[in-house]
Amino acid sequence: xxxxxxxxxxxxxxxxxxxxxxxxxxxxxxxxxxxxxxxxxxxxxxxxxxxxxxxxxxxxxxxxxxxxxxxxxxxxxxxxxxxxxxxxxxxxxxxxxxxxxxxxxxxxxxxxxxxxxxxxxxxxxxxxxxxxxxxxxxxxxxxxxxxxxxxxxxxxxxxxxxxxxxxxxxxxxxxxxxxxxxxxxxxxxxxxxxxxxxxxxxxxxxxxxxxxxxxxxxxxxxxxxxxxxxxxxxxxxxxxxxxxxxxxxx
Amino acid sequence: xxxxxxxxxxxxxxxxxxxxxxxxxxxxxxxxxxxxxxxxxxxxxxxxxxxxxxxxxxxxxxxxxxxxxxxxxxxxxxxxxxxxxxxxxxxxxxxxxxxxxxxxxxxxxxxxxxxxxxxxxxxxxxxxxxxxxxxxxxxxxxxxxxxxxxxxxxxxxxxxxxxxxxxxxxxxxxxxxxxxxxxxxxxxxxxxxxxxxxxxxxxxxxxxxxxxxxxxxxxxxxxxxxxxxxxxxxxxxxxxxxxxxxxxxxxxxxxxxxxxxxxxxxxxxxxxxxxxxxxxxxxxxxxxxxxxxxxxxxxxxxxxxxxxxxxxxxxxxxxxxxxxxxxxxxxxxxxxxxxxxxxxxxxxxxxxxxxxxxxxxxxxxxxxxxxxxxxxxxxxxxxxxxxxxxxxxxxxxxxxxxxxxxxxxxxxxxxxxxxxxxxxxxxxxxxxxxxxxxxxxxxxxxxxxxxxxxxxxxxxxxxxxxxxxxxxxxxxxxxxx
Numbered sequence: 001x002x003x004x005x006x007x008x009x010x011x012x013x014x015x016x017x018x019x020x021x022x023x024x025x026x027x028x029x030x031x032x033x034x035x036x037x038x039x040x041x042x043x044x045x046x047x048x049x050x051x052x053x054x055x056x057x058x059x060x061x062x063x064x065x066x067x068x069x070x071x072x073x074x075x076x077x078x079x080x081x082x083x084x085x086x087x088x089x090x091x092x093x094x095x096x097x098x099x100x101x102x103x104x105x106x107x108x109x110x111x112x113x114x115x116x117x118x119x120x121x122x123x124x125x126x127x128x129x130x131x132x133x134x135x136x137x138x139x140x141x142x143x144x145x146x147x148x149x150x151x152x153x154x155x156x157x158x159x160x161x162x163x164x165x166x167x168x169x170x171x172x173x174x175x176x177x178x179x180x181x182x183x184x185x186x187x188x189x190x191x192x193x194x195x196x197x198x199x200x201x202x203x204x205x206x207x208x209x210x211x212x213x214x215x216x217x218x219x220x221x222x223x224x225x226x227x228x229x230x231x232x233x234x235x236x237x238x239x240x241x242x243x244x245x246x247x248x249x250x
Numbered sequence: 251x252x253x254x255x256x257x258x259x260x261x262x263x264x265x266x267x268x269x270x271x272x273x274x275x276x277x278x279x280x281x282x283x284x285x286x287x288x289x290x291x292x293x294x295x296x297x298x299x300x301x302x303x304x305x306x307x308x309x310x311x312x313x314x315x316x317x318x319x320x321x322x323x324x325x326x327x328x329x330x331x332x333x334x335x336x337x338x339x340x341x342x343x344x345x346x347x348x349x350x351x352x353x354x355x356x357x358x359x360x361x362x363x364x365x366x367x368x369x370x371x372x373x374x375x376x377x378x379x380x381x382x383x384x385x386x387x388x389x390x391x392x393x394x395x396x397x398x399x400x401x402x403x404x405x406x407x408x409x410x411x412x413x414x415x416x417x418x419x420x421x422x423x424x425x426x427x428x429x430x431x432x433x434x435x436x437x438x439x440x441x442x443x444x445x446x447x448x449x450x451x452x453x454x455x456x457x458x459x460x461x462x463x464x465x466x467x468x469x470x471x472x473x474x475x476x477x478x479x480x481x482x483x484x485x486x487x488x489x490x491x492x493x494x495x496x497x498x499x500x501x502x503x504x505x506x507x508x509x510x511x512x513x514x515x516x517x518x519x520x521x522x523x524x525x526x527x528x529x530x531x532x533x534x535x536x537x538x539x540x541x542x543x544x545x546x547x548x549x550x551x552x553x554x555x556x557x558x559x560x561x562x563x564x565x566x567x568x569x570x571x572x573x574x575x576x577x578x579x580x581x582x583x584x585x586x587x588x589x590x591x592x593x594x595x596x597x598x599x600x601x602x603x604x605x606x607x608x609x610x611x612x613x614x615x616x617x618x619x620x621x622x623x624x625x626x627x628x629x630x631x632x633x634x635x636x637x638x639x640x641x642x643x644x645x646x647x648x649x650x651x652x653x654x655x656x657x658x659x660x661x662x663x664x665x666x667x668x669x670x671x672x673x674x675x676x677x678x679x680x681x682x683x684x685x686x687x688x689x690x691x692x693x694x695x696x697x698x699x700x701x702x703x704x705x706x707x708x709x710x711x712x713x714x715x716x717x718x719x720x721x722x723x724x725x726x727x728x729x730x731x
Binding site: 048049050051052075076077079080081085086088091092094095096097102105106107109110113145146162166 | 677678679680682683684685686687688689690691693694697698700701702703704705
C-alpha cells in the first residue's frame with residue numbers, strides 16, 4: 001500500500017530525511033520510534049504533503065486505484081482524498097467553524113472525490129452518531145469550534161474521531177500519546193483498535209513504549225538521523241525501553 | 251466543488267454586476283451650483299421648504315473642506331465634474347404599475363437577481379429599487395398598506411408625508427454634520443423612506459437596492475427610517491454598479507430613528523465595483539449612517555458586509571439617547587487588490603443604562619488596507635453605560651495591512667467598557683490542517699475566513715447571510731487562488 005524508497009527531504013535548506021525506506025501493507029501496524037530530532041514528525045509531514053518540506057530524492061509510492069503511484073507532487077488534500085490521514089501532534093484550532101460542519105465538509109469532499117453523492121445533513125448526522133460511539137466526546141462537542149479551547153486530550157480524541165469518520169486506508173499518528181494522561185490514552189488507543197482492520201494500515205510515531213502496550217504493532221522501526229537503522233518485532237520496543245536510545249545506538 | 255476551470259468566478263475580475271444598461275435618461279449637465287440644485291428640486295416637483303433645505307445645505311457645504319483625517323489615499327475629487335442627476339426617462343404619463351416599467355430596467359434588475367415584476371418578485375421582502383438618481387419601483391405596497399407601514403421613495407414621501415419628512419430629515423444627521431452629509435443634503439436625488447406605525451411589527455422585511463448605472467454620475471441617496479413606539483422592522487440594503495475605469499462617487503446618508511421600545515435592524519451587503527487589479531476605477535463610497543435610539547428601551551443594530559468599493563469611508567453609528575436603549579454594530583470588511591476601507595462606528599451613550607456592542611472583523615488581502623475606526627463616548631448623563639467592543643483583523647498574504655483605531659471617551663465613572671482586539675494571519679499550518687482533511691486550498695481559506703466572520707454573519711437574515719458567505723468566498727478565490 002505504501003512504499004517509501006530512498007526518500008530524502010529538506011526543510012529550510014536542511015536535510016532531515018536522508019534516504020529512508022519503508023514498506024507498509026494493508027492490515028499492518030508499524031511503530032516508528034527514535035530520539036528527538038531523528039526526523040519522525042518530519043516523515044509524517046512529508047508523507048502527507050506539508051508545503052514546508054521539499055523532497056529532493058526518492059519516491060513515496062501509494063496505491064491509487066490499485067496501482068502504486070508516486071505521490072510526492074500531489075497536494076495535501078489530494079493525498080487525503082486518496083486515503084492518507086495524519087493525526088497531528090499539535091492539532092490546529094479553527095475558531096468559528098463547528099466540528100460538525102468541519103467533519104461533514106471533510107467527509108463529503110472525500111465522497112465526492114470517490115464519485116459518490118455527498119451525504120445530506122441528516123444522513124451525515126446518522127453516520128457520525130455511529131462513529132462517535134468509537135470515541136466519546138463532550139455532548140456539546142459538535143457545536144463547538146474545531147479544537148478551539150479544547151484541552152490537549154480533547155484535541156487528540158478529536159483527531160481519532162476524524163480518523164474514524166474519514167476511514168482512511170493509511171493513518172499516521174504523530175505522537176498521539178504525547179500529553180495524554182493514562183485514562184485518555186486508553187480511550188484513544190481503544191478508538192484506534194476499533195478502527196484497525198485488515199484493509200487499513202496504521203503508522204504510529206512515538207517516543208515511548210507506553211502507547212504500544214495498548215496498540216500492538218506488527219513492526220517496530222528505529223529512526224535515527226533521517227534513516228531507519230533497525231526494524232524488528234514488538235520485542236524491539238522493550239529493548240529500547242530498557243537500554244534507551246543511547247544504549248541501543250552505540 | 252471548487253473546480254477552478256469550471257468556476258464562473260475565476261474569469262477576469264469577475265464582478266458579475268459590471269454591465270451597463272442602455273436606457274434613455276433624463277440628466278442634468280455636470281457641475282454643482284444653486285442653479286443645478288433648483289433644477290433637481292424642480293424636476294422632482296418638490297415643495298419650497300425642501301428646496302430651501304437643499305440650498306442651506308449647499309451654502310454650508312461651500313464653506314467646508316473634505317475631511318482628511320482618515321488617511322485614505324485618492325486623487326482630489328473635482329465636484330464640478332460630476333453629474334448630480336440622471337434618471338431613466340419616463341413615459342409621458344408614467345408607469346402605473348411595476349409591470350409598465352421600461353423592459354430594459356426590468357431586465358437589468360433581473361440580471362442582478364432582483365425581479366421587479368409582480369409575478370416574479372421575491373416573496374417576504376418588500377423592495378424599493380433606486381436606479382442612479384431615482385427610485386424606480388417599490389414592491390408589496392398593498393401588503394404594507396394594510397398595517398399602515400409607509401414604504402416608498404423619499405421623493406414620494408416628501409409629497410405624501412411632508413410632516414414626517416420635515417420632522418425627521420436631518421434630525422440625526424444634520425446637513426452641517428460633515429462634508430459629504432452636507433453635499434448629500436444639497437443634491438440627494440432619491441432613496442427610501444419608511445415609517446412603521448406604533449406597535450406594528452413590520453410583517454415583511456424591507457429592502458432597498460441601489461444601482462449606479464450612468465457614467466460620470468454620482469449617486470446621492472437618502473434613506474430615512476422611522477420606527478414609532480413599540481414597532482419593529484428588519485431592513486436590508488444591497489448595491490452594485492457597472493465596471494468602469496473612472497471612479498464614481500457615492501455619498502449617501504441614512505438616518506434611523508427608533509422611538510420608545512422600537513427596534514430597527516439594518517443590514518447592508520455592499521458590493522459596489524471595487525476597481526480592477528491595478529486599482530483603476532471603482533466607487534468612492536463616502537457614507538454617513540447614523541441611528542438615534544430616541545426612546546426608552548429602543549434598539550438599533552447595524553450589520554454590514556463591506557466587500558466592494560475602491561474606497562469605503564463609513565461609520566454607521568448609534569446615538570443612545572433613551573434610557574436603557576441598545577446599539578450594536580456588526581461588521582465584516584473585506585479588502586483586496588488596491589482597495590482601502592476605513593470603517594467602524596460611533597456609539598454615543600447619553601441615556602442611563604445604555605448598552606452598546608461592537609463586533610468588527612476586517613480581512614485584508616493583496617495590497618489592500620483595512621482600518622477599523624470606532625468611538626465609544628460615554629456622556630456625563632449616561633449612568634451605568636456598558637460597551638463591549640471586539641475588533642479582529644485577519645491578514646491574508648504579506649502585502650496587506652490592517653489598522654485599528656479605537657477612541658474611547660468616558661465622562662461618567664460608572665461606565666463599564668471592554669475592548670478586545672486581535673490581529674492574525676492565516677497560517678500555513680491552519681491551511682495544511684484543513685487540506686490534510688481533504689479540503690482544497692480555496693475551500694480551506696474560505697472556511698477559515700467564514701469561521702472568523704461567524705459572529706457577524708449570524709446577525710444577518712438567512713438569505714443575506716448565504717449571499718454574504720458566497721460573496722466573501724468569491725472574492726477570496728480571486729485573491730488567494
